[in-house]
Amino acid sequence: MLISPYCITLMRSSIHKVCLFVREDLAAMGDAFFEAEEFYGMKSDTYMYKALRDVLKREGISLGTQYKNRPEDSDVVICLNETLFFVNYKRSSKNKKLILILTEPPVYNAKDWTVERHVYFDLVLSYDKDLLHRSQNKYHFIHFPIEFQKTTTYVLPSESEFHSKKLVSMVAGAFTITKAPREYNSLLYERYKILKFYNRNYPNLLDFFSRNPPVEKFKHFRGAKIFYTLHEALPRWIGKVLYKSQISSVYRGAIPGTQKQAVLSQYKFNFCLENTHGIKGLISEKIFDCFEAGTVPIYFGAPDIKEHIPENCFIDYGLFTSLKELHVHLKEMNYKTYLCYLKNAHTFLNKGARPFSADEFVNKVCALIKV
Numbered sequence: 001m002l003i004s005p006y007c008i009t010l011m012r013s014s015i016h017k018v019c020l021f022v023r024e025d026l027a028a029m030g031d032a033f034f035e036a037e038e039f040y041g042m043k044s045d046t047y048m049y050k051a052l053r054d055v056l057k058r059e060g061i062s063l064g065t066q067y068k069n070r071p072e073d074s075d076v077v078i079c080l081n082e083t084l085f086f087v088n089y090k091r092s093s094k095n096k097k098l099i100l101i102l103t104e105p106p107v108y109n110a111k112d113w114t115v116e117r118h119v120y121f122d123l124v125l126s127y128d129k130d131l132l133h134r135s136q137n138k139y140h141f142i143h144f145p146i147e148f149q150k151t152t153t154y155v156l157p158s159e160s161e162f163h164s165k166k167l168v169s170m171v172a173g174a175f176t177i178t179k180a181p182r183e184y185n186s187l188l189y190e191r192y193k194i195l196k197f198y199n200r201n202y203p204n205l206l207d208f209f210s211r212n213p214p215v216e217k218f219k220h221f222r223g224a225k226i227f228y229t230l231h232e233a234l235p236r237w238i239g240k241v242l243y244k245s246q247i248s249s250v251y252r253g254a255i256p257g258t259q260k261q262a263v264l265s266q267y268k269f270n271f272c273l274e275n276t277h278g279i280k281g282l283i284s285e286k287i288f289d290c291f292e293a294g295t296v297p298i299y300f301g302a303p304d305i306k307e308h309i310p311e312n313c314f315i316d317y318g319l320f321t322s323l324k325e326l327h328v329h330l331k332e333m334n335y336k337t338y339l340c341y342l343k344n345a346h347t348f349l350n351k352g353a354r355p356f357s358a359d360e361f362v363n364k365v366c367a368l369i370k371v
Helices: 005-012 047-058 129-133 159-164 188-201 214-220 224-230 234-246 257-264 286-293 323-332 335-351 358-369
Strands: 017-021 062-065 076-080 097-102 123-126 139-141 166-171 206-209 267-273 296-300
Touching (some): 047 062, 076 358, 123 358, 129 139, 159 335, 166 188, 166 257, 166 323, 188 206, 188 234, 188 267, 214 234, 224 234, 257 267, 267 286, 286 296, 296 335
Parallel strands (some): 017 076, 076 097, 123 139, 267 296
């Protein structure tokens, strides 16, 4: 990793200990937050903080979660989304710096995004550029950091390999079978619609992978509470019937989080839907996993995606009026057109993706915590 000049200034600062305040979870205790490859069947997404810890360690600065570096004993406190604790927090020193990093969208905890919660922090980092209008001294833009592969052997498929690839996949840990309120901007129900469409019409052309048995989702159908009053086992029985009729033919089981890209590489396309839509700048690792795996993402999520990633790298899910129209488009795509998507994505990874890197994130944080 290249250390920016900002990091060097830390050597001359009075910072000795930094607290990373994270959600209370046994999996985050000790050094597990930084070292684990997977959390609950998902690939760990703490690599950017491991990179930050490594840089700070070389400068003689300790970075640890609140289980190791208590907020009251630390010179800098970096809070990851968990703002409630700081409502009644009293700084042990007026020189202590409090930084909030917002990565979870408002749908998970809307209060974390309110001005009322931000007053407790000196700086706020987020991918939402609209926050910058409040104060460019306090609010700073960051991309969601991506862990790019150290070495990517990007081999374009031959025409025969293209034709032998399976059509489309979906790798998702979450979906819902009932619509969420519109203001939530959830895409979990949209995933379910895709699964149900392929299960009904083309069960052999889509493979769905999920870390949790999806049959459990179906006991939460609309009106399930009424059936609970009749017999507590009824919703589960009805859920099994719904699961079997609606998505069981496309479900292929669980895959380890660390094997996601290896699985994606077997498919021409992958449905790449963020958890939410309508939030500018919220671009997660999902689309980058597709790029590195050599599969073409069908993307839906951030409305400004084309400002950050060239539109010739992915298929825009929102441009199609129906799943039938989209399916025909996928089936009829020829080798030459498909290859263009892969080549464009490869060029972007090599020449345009650095702003999304963990290195850029680390340099940004180091620049902001210097004193």
